[in-house]
Amino acid sequence: MEIFKKTGVKESGIIPVTKGVSTLILALEKEYKDLTTETIRVEIERANGTNFEITKGLMSLKDFLLATTYGEDALVSDLPRGFGLVATCEIALNGAIHLFEKDVIKVELKGLDETKKYQINGIEEPLTTTQIFSFEHKSMGSEDTNKDFNVEGYDILVLDKDDSIEEINYSFDNGKIVKYSLFELEVLSKSIDPVAYVKSNNSIQSSFPDKIQLPLIAVVNVNIRKTQGKTINLILRNHI
DSSP: OEEEEEESOSOOOOEEEOSOOSEEEEEESSOGGGOOSOEEEEEEEOTTSOOEESSSSOEEHHHHHHHHHSSSOOBEEEGGGTEEEEEEEEOBSSSEEOOOTTOEEEEEEESOOTTSEEEEEEEOOSSEESOBOOEEEEEEOTTOSEEEEEOTTEEEEEEEOOTTEEEEEEEETTSOEEEEOHHHHHHHHHHHOSOOEEOTTSOEESSOSSEEEEEOTTEEEEEEEEOTTOOEEEEEEEOO
16 A cells, blocks of 8 residues: 655655555665665554554664665666665564554655655555564764674664774674674675665666675674774664
């Protein structure tokens, strides 16, 4: 079902979705490389007050797209409809989000390009689920050179790709620690998901110039070592 479609606005306002959905399809009259200021917020407002933030506030749309499509899905395009980017963004597992009476899913876009068209569709399912993904932002300050991140309970990491990163150490739940370079992790990421983006000219992109998507199965801690001068951002998806 189409829940939003507009051109000429900087913000969508709050879009209420009163039916349970499993996935948000985001279609944009832009390519991935042209996304700059766009952000998204997705949360479930429960009638009993136990609200659930899927994005935990506003989240970079770039990060949201990459965190929800890594693995089986790819960014694509649809030129006949005027979209340079179409993404199938899964927000629940094995069904649509179960909504009780008066519950509502709220979606909001900000930082939009007034000259471009944006569309959101929600995908309904024959079954409902309480298994809902959520996303958390963490960062490593520009002056930090060595920092640990507890990633137990998460299954996907979207990491800023920057030359200041010297090495990344994964601590696994069996006690083993494995050291990787950024290049090694990027190659491993591509081997898991070699088709990341099918562009409007039908060329296939296997990675992104500014971000790297990584699996975190059985990883409990990520240690990043870098030189000073750059802030490094991480987006984590909870493991269901």
